[in-house]
Amino acid sequence: MKRARWIVSLAAVAVLVGGVLSATRNAPEPSTRFITDDQGRALILRGFNTAGSAKSTPDALPELTEADIDREYGDMGTNFVRFLIQWRAVEPQPGVYDTKYLDKVAERVRWYGKRGYHVLLDMHQDLWGSGITPTGTAGNGAPVWATHLDGLPVGTDQPTWEMYYLEPGVIRAFDHFWNTTGEHPELMDHYAKAWKAVAARFRDDPGVLGYDLMNEPWGGSVQGPQFETGPLAALYRRSIAEIRSVDRDSWIFLEPQAVGVNWGLPSALPYFDDPRDGQPRIAFAPHLYPLPLDLGEDYTAGSKEWTDRTLGWWRENVLRTADRLRAPVLLGEFGLDMSRPGASDLVDRVVRLGERSGMGMAYWSRDPGTWGPYDEGGRATPLVAAYARPYPRAIGGVPVSIDSDQRSLTLTFDGDDTGPTEIYLPAAGFPDGGRASEGEATWDAARRILTVTTRTSGRITLTITPT
Numbered sequence: 001m002k003r004a005r006w007i008v009s010l011a012a013v014a015v016l017v018g019g020v021l022s023a024t025r026n027a028p029e030p031s032t033r034f035i036t037d038d039q040g041r042a043l044i045l046r047g048f049n050t051a052g053s054a055k056s057t058p059d060a061l062p063e064l065t066e067a068d069i070d071r072e073y074g075d076m077g078t079n080f081v082r083f084l085i086q087w088r089a090v091e092p093q094p095g096v097y098d099t100k101y102l103d104k105v106a107e108r109v110r111w112y113g114k115r116g117y118h119v120l121l122d123m124h125q126d127l128w129g130s131g132i133t134p135t136g137t138a139g140n141g142a143p144v145w146a147t148h149l150d151g152l153p154v155g156t157d158q159p160t161w162e163m164y165y166l167e168p169g170v171i172r173a174f175d176h177f178w179n180t181t182g183e184h185p186e187l188m189d190h191y192a193k194a195w196k197a198v199a200a201r202f203r204d205d206p207g208v209l210g211y212d213l214m215n216e217p218w219g220g221s222v223q224g225p226q227f228e229t230g231p232l233a234a235l236y237r238r239s240i241a242e243i244r245s246v247d248r249d250s251w252i253f254l255e256p257q258a259v260g261v262n263w264g265l266p267s268a269l270p271y272f273d274d275p276r277d278g279q280p281r282i283a284f285a286p287h288l289y290p291l292p293l294d295l296g297e298d299y300t301a302g303s304k305e306w307t308d309r310t311l312g313w314w315r316e317n318v319l320r321t322a323d324r325l326r327a328p329v330l331l332g333e334f335g336l337d338m339s340r341p342g343a344s345d346l347v348d349r350v351v352r353l354g355e356r357s358g359m360g361m362a363y364w365s366r367d368p369g370t371w372g373p374y375d376e377g378g379r380a381t382p383l384v385a386a387y388a389r390p391y392p393r394a395i396g397g398v399p400v401s402i403d404s405d406q407r408s409l410t411l412t413f414d415g416d417d418t419g420p421t422e423i424y425l426p427a428a429g430f431p432d433g434g435r436a437s438e439g440e441a442t443w444d445a446a447r448r449i450l451t452v453t454t455r456t457s458g459r460i461t462l463t464i465t466p467t
Ligand SMILES: CN(C)c1ccc(C(=O)NC[C@H]2N[C@H](CO)[C@@H](O)[C@@H]2O)cc1
Pocket: 126, 162, 163, 165, 215, 216, 218, 258, 259, 262, 289, 333, 364
């Protein structure tokens, strides 16, 4: 536990220093770039990570049924899923790609796509892969054939799962992957080509929005800017090239290193060119886990104030990185134990932060339990009420501002000719649907979507209120 304590206190100092540094600069404007649909409409993505169970299931698929999706939509009107896939299943042997696994992924993509969802395929690791321990229960993601510990120890009595990241054998596995050791240059190439195989399979799938290249990258013995501008950037460039060699249109999502950036410290991720015709389709996809909550505090009293401060640093640093990348932002993960005091207030705070910053988001995670929307017994947790809010799923113009509460939504945008604006209205605040302050509105009671056709130029402010 002593090691955990010094890491945590080191992290606290880092966040403090990082926060002071970022607080001394002018807050950047929210990203004016947005992830778009096939019509070119700006998307506001709202959904879940589905699901952590994929880390450990033998088939590397999340425990999920179509009825689960129907319930989620019926309760919260989500339009997005960060769907976990695993390198171990994509490429079970070097250079051999499992088309049956990709077919099963495609089946689930169809489940979502026919319900109007956008699917982001997340090549998920945390941490590394099942080969880090003899039982195969500690890590997930990478295949065993790509795992080289060199006989270095991995203690199996870690007090918390994240402490495995600091074990000598795990660091060596990552160092070989990133070619820090210079002994396995082939591993990054395999990873990039595994992405090529996935992109070749899904490039024409209307349900797939894009690809999240690596979950929460960890640099092993190389950390911070040296990692992000070095081996991580190299992997991203190679993966982008391999994906674009078969898929010119899907969005590509890039994550910063997790440690530090999840809490609010700045990322050093550099700009990446997108070798496609037309506008780049590269998005920045950080995660948000405020350090005070990671340290076990609740979002109440003093720690609420401290958490709000770190949220401010996180937003400033994320928008600054997004500006450097000239990319829109997707908040790929945030989440907490919804049974804790103040949890619903934190969800409200993060949703509002996303609205103010033009960010879509995926909650971690859809798995049953006190963190998710439904507990082990299938009962709704407070997350359902906190996450079921009015939001503009797709906007016929460039968003300027979004502001919502449970019973109203105000959307300002610069109209264009990309199509009508679709707004989800939850039953709690809009039992009989909603009315729009301007434009022509039609109400789809079954899907709870108000579709508003507005002018195709000029600034438009839509206020939606219950009918
Ligand atoms: C030491 N390192 C590298 C580390 C520590 C802790 C996290 C983490 O909490 N991540 C937040 C959530 N994200 C994953 C899924 O992607 C969940 O399992 C974590 O709760 C990440 C990395």
